[in-house]
Amino acid sequence: MQREVRIQRNAWRVRRCQRRVSGAFRRAGRGVIHPTHCKGTPMPAEHSRTTRAQAPRPARWPLMARLLRDGVQAMSDAELIAVLIRKSATGSQAEQTAVRLLDSHRGSLRALAARGFTAGFPLHSTHAVLQAALEFTRRSLLETLRERPLINSPSDLHHFLALWLRERPRECFAALFLDSQNRLICAEEMFAGSVAQTVVYPREIARRALETGACSLIVAHNHPSGVTEPSAADRKLTQALRDALRLLDLPLLDHIIVADNRCFSFAEAGLI
Secondary structure, three states: OHHHHHHHHHHHHHHHHHHHHHHHHHHOOOOOOOOOOOOOOOOOHHHOHHHOOOOOOOOOOHHHHHHHHHOHHHOOHHHHHHHHOOOOOOHHHHHHHHHHHHHHOOOOHHHHHHHHHOOOOOOOHHHHHHHHHHHHHHHHHHHHHHOOOHHHOHHHHHHHHHHHHOOOOOOEEEEEEEOOOOOEEEEEEEEEOOOOOOOOOHHHHHHHHHHHOOOEEEEEEEOOOOOOOOOHHHHHHHHHHHHHHHOOOOOEEEEEEEEOOEEEEOOOOOOO
8 A cells, every 4th residue: 555655656746847847848948858857867968957048039030130130220211111110011011111101202211201290191000100219219309408408519409409390391389498507397389380480479488488487498490491591570589589588587598490401590690
């Protein structure tokens, strides 16, 4: 009787050992091992813990493998787009879709990015992904602007404003509210108009400045025409806005016009 109990107990131990070791190797991606690889039996060297491959699994998509190997700088415009839209079009379909998107916009990344800003245009999922990538870049620049005084980093400010306003098909007027150290509190689009003009209400800008606790302001708007030079209306508006904010002890530090790849600064031109 005792002998039978010992046999059953040993058989139970063997089965438990088999389950433990087999489960360990399944988790390691090596399948199920032979039942003899139990307690007291040395395991083959290729199955030992110290010799398991630690390298990441290779990418199945050739384009992704190339991205991991060569970096983003080595990729073409179409390849970068294909990587971004892979969720909506997988594999070679993503690459073909990317080529078609570029061709339909004459090979221009800017034109493709601007399509999402066109009023009334139905935003396809691929365009939505590209817009998300642009928004990611804009928000990362916004974080950079919050780290130091804006007057000390005009190039970063111009880059941010160009990315934000440059491709808008209509004029947009924005305000950047700053704290006592000239660091950015928030940046908001205040007014939107037509292709040639925007109606701006200084009292609304002043009200919003008081709500945010701003100590100074920078305003900006775009020129869809691509002309950076300020118009007579731009100069008159700047003067009226500066005078209105001065009554509330809120200095207007600059008015920036964004057009194409260039920015015009009223402060740098000595007009404010």
